[in-house]
Amino acid sequence: MTTVSLTVNGQSVTADVDPRTLLVQFLRDNLRLTGTHVGCDTSQCGACVVHLNGQAVKSCTVLAVQANANIVTTIEGISQGGELHPMQAAFREHHGLQCGYCTPGMIMAAIDIVNRKGNALDEQTIRTELEGNLCRCTGYHNIVKAVAAGAQAMAQTPLRQAAE
């Protein structure tokens, strides 16, 4: 066992883990933060995307011990006081999901795109930047609309980077 200490959604967490524990397993099984999903488990689909030190990563391809002393934000950490993050609200408003399995990863990826590329995102940029996130229901059309609207809303709303 190896001791790992990190900050998850603003809370300090310390645990003894088997070194082969993936970050996504640690979040889901140890911390019961089951909003982060495991889709392919092969770094393709992006259902497991979380923010590690403010950058989107595939948490199925990071060991929990590699995240030692790091800051992790999951889908559970972005709303504040029961109010949805603007990107979450945009996905609901624009029906950017059907089954919902890819949605947590999509939203964490979308926020990361805004952090890197700003609030005015054209369709091509969004489609290119979402290439690490797969959706098998929607055909992406409403996801792209939701990301564009969410990006704009993030400029208007006071930034709610709850745990970042």
Added chain:
Amino acid sequence: MYAFEYHRPTSVSEAAKLAGQADDMKFIAGGHTLLPTMKMRLAGPANLIDLGQIAELRGITRSGDTLTIGAMTRYVEVLNSAEVRDAIPALVEMTELVGDPHVRHRGTIGGSIANNDPSADYPAACLALNATIVTDRRKIAADDFFQGIFTTALDEGEIITQVSFPIPSQAAYAKFRHPASRYALVGVFVAKHTDGVRVAVTGAGSNGVFRVAEMEDALSRNFAADALNGISVAEDEMNGDIHADAAYRAHLVGVMARRAVQAATLG
């Protein structure tokens, strides 16, 4: 994934010492090849030495005509580096095509070249740019470093510390991407140096990344896409799989080389 013991050194010397003591060990850099391989139980090291906490392995510096990138520098840091963009913009453009944004937040240059995947991008950049791979023991020319699929000149326990790139006058990379994996079906990196042109091909060769002497000679005389007319690579030295047979890959090498030269001469 098989169980392993995890080590987290904070200096190169500590990492080297651990590697010398540990039986059956692997270094982990960004982990975006090694971890999937371990999950599939194609690798099962007893000891995993994480290079992620070693500050001296990161960073980008330019000194005269040489750009030096630390081995644990992540792709995203290359993308965000004004120094790289200024010195070798082709390196930035190539890095934009590696994996996806999440992968680029974790993957490292040292990890990519130590792995020497036959479809990876950085081996082609190193070879075409005539890079020097610096380790904790010696300096290795890219021509000597890449020795076939997943094979390099690295000895057991040897750690890449940085990669030095001579700054070319013109360079570009053209990649035919596999649409699902985003690896190169064929990628060609072309670089014009003061002493001639170098052309490196990834994704295509059955023995990994390689240079094309005939293209280099033609482009050294005349750095234009038309100079490549009539030059082809041997089909029997190409990879063939369900995605593209050897003849198709051989054809793509010519097409991508032409596109790379066009991009380099426009830029």
